[in-house]
Amino acid sequence: METDGERAAGAVGSGRATAPWSLVVPLKPLALAKSRLAGAVGPPERPRLALAFAQDTVVAALACAAVRDVVVVTDDPVAAPRLAALGARVVPDRPAAGLNAALAHGAEVVRALRPGAAVATLNADLPALRPAELERVLAVAGRFPRAFLADAADIGTTFLSAAPGIELRPAFGGASRLRHLSSGAVEIRLGGVASVRRDVDTGADLRAALELGVGRCTAERCRAGALRAG
Numbered sequence: 001m002e003t004d005g006e007r008a009a010g011a012v013g014s015g016r017a018t019a020p021w022s023l024v025v026p027l028k029p030l031a032l033a034k035s036r037l038a039g040a041v042g043p044p045e046r047p048r049l050a051l052a053f054a055q056d057t058v059v060a061a062l063a064c065a066a067v068r069d070v071v072v073v074t075d076d077p078v079a080a081p082r083l084a085a086l087g088a089r090v091v092p093d094r095p096a097a098g099l100n101a102a103l104a105h106g107a108e109v110v111r112a113l114r115p116g117a118a119v120a121t122l123n124a125d126l127p128a129l130r131p132a133e134l135e136r137v138l139a140v141a142g143r144f145p146r147a148f149l150a151d152a153a154d155i156g157t158t159f160l161s162a163a164p165g166i167e168l169r170p171a172f173g174g175a176s177r178l179r180h181l182s183s184g185a186v187e188i189r190l191g192g193v194a195s196v197r198r199d200v201d202t203g204a205d206l207r208a209a210l211e212l213g214v215g216r217c218t219a220e221r222c223r224a225g226a227l228r229a230g
């Protein structure tokens with residue numbers, strides 16, 4: 001029988017009560033986010049695009065059949081209500097503690113509501129994310145205590161999971177693929193999941209994401225001319 005916490009967690013977002021995974025999505029304040037895109041998009045567009053990436057990531061994550069709920073960790077006053085309106089549960093960040101503290105905090109929030117949750121983190125800059133590809137990654141991740149997916153460049157990480165009862169131990173930042181590998185997490189090597197690996201840090205990354213096909217919010221911003229030619 002479900003506990004109150006489990007019922008509360010199940011009521012979050014559009015996830016369904018039988019789906020195993022709770023996802024934690026971290027989002028920096030939009031004014032600071034995606035600084036490496038500054039050369040490719042104008043100053044007013046950079047935070048708008050960062051929000052669009054997060055919206056498309058959350059929409060696709062919530063549309064994944066294996067996802068029960070999505071917790072966004074952010075202090076951004078514009079993004080928080082927008083992402084909550086999509087069905088995410090939004091929790092405040094840890095003050096000035098950085099990405100890994102934000103992720104650990106999000107995982108704690110999930111487990112406080114649902115102690116037996118399988119938890120995975122997903123970066124908020126995956127505008128091409130496809131629900132079916134995420135489902136395939138989650139199916140493989142579910143076989144291991146901890147697992148991760150390298151980013152498209154094979155340097156960083158876009159996804160890290162922890163089975164029920166297992167601590168997440170996030171080690172994101174820069175070249176995190178090797179850090180996650182040496183922490184004992186299993187690397188998921190799977191074809192056909194390019195959208196889950198396609199994080200967007202630069203203009204070239206954004207072009208690559210557009211080639212894969214991005215979600216509605218990012219597509220609208222790019223149609224409105226967010227991406228400079230070149």
Ligand SMILES: Nc1nc2c(ncn2[C@@H]2O[C@H](COP(=O)(O)OP(=O)(O)OP(=O)(O)O)[C@@H](O)[C@H]2O)c(=O)[nH]1
Pocket residue numbers: 026027028032033034035036037073074075093097098099102123124125199201
């Ligand atoms: N909640 C939270 N999220 C963070 C923090 N730092 C980074 N993130 C998020 O972590 C994910 C991966 O971060 P990056 O790819 O480095 O994104 P970014 O920091 O916006 O990009 P740059 O400014 O170019 O470094 C993105 O979803 C960021 O929004 C943090 O301190 N708190």
Ligand SMILES: C=C(OP(=O)(O)O)C(=O)O
Pocket residue numbers: 151155156157158171172173174175176177199201
């Ligand atoms: C945060 C990471 O990388 P980037 O800032 O390059 O997206 C990471 O992959 O751990």
